[in-house]
Amino acid sequence: MTExxxxxxxxxxxxxxxxxxxxxxxxxxxxxxxxxxxxxxxxLENKPRTPVIWLxxxxxxxxxxxxxxxxxxxxxxxxxxxxxxxxDDTLMAAAGHQAEAIIEEVKKxxxxxxxxxxxxxxxxxxxxxxxxxxxxxxxxxxxxxxxDAKAIISWGACAxxxxxxxxxxxxxxxxxxxxxxxxxxxxxxxxxxxxxxxxTGVVTYMLTFDKIxxxxxQGRPKMFYGQRIHDKCYRRPHFDAGQFVENWDDDxxxxxxxxxxxGCKGPTTYNACSSMRWNGGVSWPVQSGHGCIGCSEDGxxxxxxxxxxxxxxxxxxxxxxxxxxxxTAAGVVGAAVAAHAAVTALARARGDKQxxxxxxxxx
Amino acid sequence: xxxxxxxxxxxxxxxxxxxxxxxxxxVRLWHWINALAMVVLAVSGYxxxxxxxxxxxxxxxxxxxxxxRFAHFAAAYIFAVGxxxxxxWAFVGNHHSRQIFKLPIFNSHWWSEVFFELRWYLFLExxxxxxxxxxxxxxxxxxxxxxxxxxxxxxxxxxxxGEGLGLGSWADRLFGWVIPLLGGSMQTHSLHRLGMWIxxxxxxxxxxxAIREDIMSRQSLISTMISGxxxxxx
Numbered sequence: 001m002t003e004x005x006x007x008x009x010x011x012x013x014x015x016x017x018x019x020x021x022x023x024x025x026x027x028x029x030x031x032x033x034x035x036x037x038x039x040x041x042x043x044l045e046n047k048p049r050t051p052v053i054w055l056x057x058x059x060x061x062x063x064x065x066x067x068x069x070x071x072x073x074x075x076x077x078x079x080x081x082x083x084x085x086x087x088d089d090t091l092m093a094a095a096g097h098q099a100e101a102i103i104e105e106v107k108k109x110x111x112x113x114x115x116x117x118x119x120x121x122x123x124x125x126x127x128x129x130x131x132x133x134x135x136x137x138x139x140x141x142x143x144x145x146x147x148d149a150k151a152i153i154s155w156g157a158c159a160x161x162x163x164x165x166x167x168x169x170x171x172x173x174x175x176x177x178x179x180x181x182x183x184x185x186x187x188x189x190x191x192x193x194x195x196x197x198x199x200t201g202v203v204t205y206m207l208t209f210d211k212i213x214x215x216x217x218q219g220r221p222k223m224f225y226g227q228r229i230h231d232k233c234y235r236r237p238h239f240d241a242g243q244f245v246e247n248w249d250d251d252x253x254x255x256x257x258x259x260x261x262x263g264c265k266g267p268t269t270y271n272a273c274s275s276m277r278w279n280g281g282v283s284w285p286v287q288s289g290h291g292c293i294g295c296s297e298d299g300x301x302x303x304x305x306x307x308x309x310x311x312x313x314x315x316x317x318x319x320x321x322x323x324x325x326x327x328t329a330a331g332v333v334g335a336a337v338a339a340h341a342a343v344t345a346l347a348r349a350r351g352d353k354q355x356x357x358x359x360x361x362x363x
Numbered sequence: 364x365x366x367x368x369x370x371x372x373x374x375x376x377x378x379x380x381x382x383x384x385x386x387x388x389x390v391r392l393w394h395w396i397n398a399l400a401m402v403v404l405a406v407s408g409y410x411x412x413x414x415x416x417x418x419x420x421x422x423x424x425x426x427x428x429x430x431x432r433f434a435h436f437a438a439a440y441i442f443a444v445g446x447x448x449x450x451x452w453a454f455v456g457n458h459h460s461r462q463i464f465k466l467p468i469f470n471s472h473w474w475s476e477v478f479f480e481l482r483w484y485l486f487l488e489x490x491x492x493x494x495x496x497x498x499x500x501x502x503x504x505x506x507x508x509x510x511x512x513x514x515x516x517x518x519x520x521x522x523x524x525g526e527g528l529g530l531g532s533w534a535d536r537l538f539g540w541v542i543p544l545l546g547g548s549m550q551t552h553s554l555h556r557l558g559m560w561i562x563x564x565x566x567x568x569x570x571x572x573a574i575r576e577d578i579m580s581r582q583s584l585i586s587t588m589i590s591g592x593x594x595x596x597x
Contacts, residue, residue: 216530217539217540217543218543226529226530227529227530228526228548231527231529237422237423238422239428240422240426240428240429241422241423241424241425241426241427241429242415242417242425242426242427242428242431243417243422243425245417246416246417257417260414261414265549267526267548268547268548269548270548297547297548297549298546298547299546303547303549303550304549309412309413310412310413310553310556311553321553322412322553322554322556322557322559322560323412323413323556323560325557325560326556326557326559326560326561326563326564329560329561329564330560330563330564333564333567333568334564334567337567337568337571340484340571340575341571341575343486344486344579347486348578348579
C-alpha cells in the first residue's frame with residue numbers, strides 16, 4: 001500500500017503533536033471551525049498519495065533532466081514526499097521483469113486512480129517497431145498503461161506535439177500522445193524540455209487539488225502557458241522603442257536590445273521562460289543573448305529558420321517566405337499591368353489611326 | 364441578377380439619360396475610408412514584420428514600434444468596422460451594393476459575360492460592353508481578392524491581436540480558434556503577411572483596371588466612385 005501523507009511526515013521526523021498543530025493551523029488559516037481539525041487530520045492520515053507511472057517513449061530524456069533540477073519545490077520532495085512515483089525506468093532502482101511487474105500492480109490496485117506521465121511519443125510506422133519498451137512496441141505499453149489511468153500528463157514537445165522525431169518527413173511516424181490516447185484527460189506540458197518548476201508545479205497542483213489544472217485551447221495549463229514569452233520579456237521596452245539587435249556582434253547586442261530581428265520567436269511562443277526563467281531563476285535564453293527558438297510550439301522544427309522573423313513557408317519553395325513569395329507575386333502583377341497598359345496604348349493608337357484614316361477618307 | 368438586367372438598363376438609359384446613379388453615398392464613403400485604412404495597414408504591417416533600423420538613445424525616449432503597431436491596430440479597427448457597415452449596407456442598399464458579396468455562379472449567361480470580359484482584357488474583343496455596376500470579371504475578382512481575402516485578413520489579424528490582449532479577451536474568444544487551425548502563431552503571422560501581398564497585388568490590378576476602363580469603355584469609373592453617377596460617353 002502506498003504511504004499516506006501522515007506516514008511520510010512521521011517518517012521525516014515530525015511528531016504527532018506537531019502534526020495536530022499543523023492541522024489546527026491549516027483549519028484556522030482556511031477560516032474553518034475547530035470541528036474541521038480532526039477531518040483534516042483524518043484526510044492526511046488516510047488519503048493515499050496518488051501513484052504516478054512515468055513512461056519513456058521516443059525521446060531524449062531532456063524532460064527528466066529538467067525535472068530533477070527543480071528548485072521550488074525540490075524534486076526530492078516531489079518524488080519522495082508528495083507523489084508516489086511508482087514507476088520511472090530512468091530513476092527507479094528495480095529493473096527488468098521486476099520493474100515491469102510494477103505497472104501491472106499499479107494498474108490492478110489503483111484502477112482509474114493513477115496518473116500516467118508520458119515523456120516522448122509512440123512511433124506508429126512498422127507496427128511501432130521503432131521504439132521497443134521491455135520487448136514490446138512502446139505504443140502497446142502506452143495504450144495498456146493508460147487504459148485505467150485517471151489522467152495523463154504529456155511531458156515536453158515530444159509527447160505534446162511530436163518534436164524533432166516528428167519533424168518532416170517523420171520517417172517513424174512519431175505521433176503525439178493525444179492522437180493515440182483519445183479517451184482520457186490529457187495535460188500537455190510542451191517545451192524542449194519544459195521548465196523544471198513548471199513540471200513540478202503541474203504535478204503538485206494535480207496532487208493537491210486532485211484535479212487537472214485549467215487548460216487552454218491546446219490543452220496546456222493556463223497558469224504557465226497563458227502568455228507569450230514576448231508579453232513578459234524584460235527586453236520588451238526595446239521592442240516598443242524600435243531598438244533591435246541587427247547583428248550578433250553589434251553594439252545593440254552588447255546593450256541587450258530586442259532580438260526580434262535576429263528571429264526571436266518570443267512573440268509567437270507560449271511559455272513561462274520570461275517570468276519563471278531557468279535553473280532556479282538564474283537565467284533564460286533571451287537573458288543570455290540569444291532569441292527564443294519557440295521550442296514549446298507545435299512543430300517548431302518545421303517553421304523555418306530560428307534566425308528569421310518572416311520565415312520560410314515550405315509549401316511554396318525551398319527558400320520562400322511571405323515577402324519573397326508575396327513580393328514576387330506583386331512584382332509580377334505590376335509588370336503584367338505595365339505590359340497590359342503598353343499593349344492597350346498601342347492598340348488604341350493603332351485604332352485611332354485607322355479611325356483617323358477613315359475620317360479623312362470620308363472627307 | 365446582374366448582367367442582363369444591367370445591360371438592358373444601360374442600353375436603354377445610355378441612349379436616353381446618359382447617366383445612372385450606381386454607388387450610394389455610404390458605399391462611396393466606405394470605399395475611400397477602406398482604401399486609406401488598407402494603405403496604412405499594409406505599410407505599418409510591413410514594418411511590424413521587418414522593423415526599421417534601430418533608434419539610438421534610451422528605450423524610454425522612443426516608442427517607434429509602439430506607434431507603428433498602434434497605427435496598424437487603429438487602422439484595423441477602422442477596416443473592420445467599415446467592413447461590418449458595408450455588410451449591413453449590402454442588405455439595405457441598392458442591388459449594386461450586393462455585387463461584391465455574392466456571385467451568380469449558376470447563371471450561365473453571367474459566365475459567358477465573364478469570358479467576354481476575359482477576351483476583352485486579352486485584346487480579343489474590339490468593342491467593350493457597358494455595365495452599370497461591376498463588370499462580371501471585376502465582380503469575380505472583387506469577390507475572391509477583396510471580400511473573401513478581407514474576411515481572412517480580419518480573422519487572422521484579430522486572432523493575432525487576441526494574443527496580445529491575452530487569453531479570455533474578446534478577440535481571443537472570437538478569433539482565437541484560428542491559430543491552432545492554421546498550425547500555430549508563426550504560421551498565422553506568415554499567412555497574414557502573405558495575405559497583405561495578395562491584397563496589394565489586387566490593389567494594383569484594381570487601380571489599373573479602373574483607369575483603363577475609364578479611358579477605354581465609353582463610361583465613367585473613377586468619378587463614379589466619387590459622385591456615384593455612371594456617365595456614358597456615347
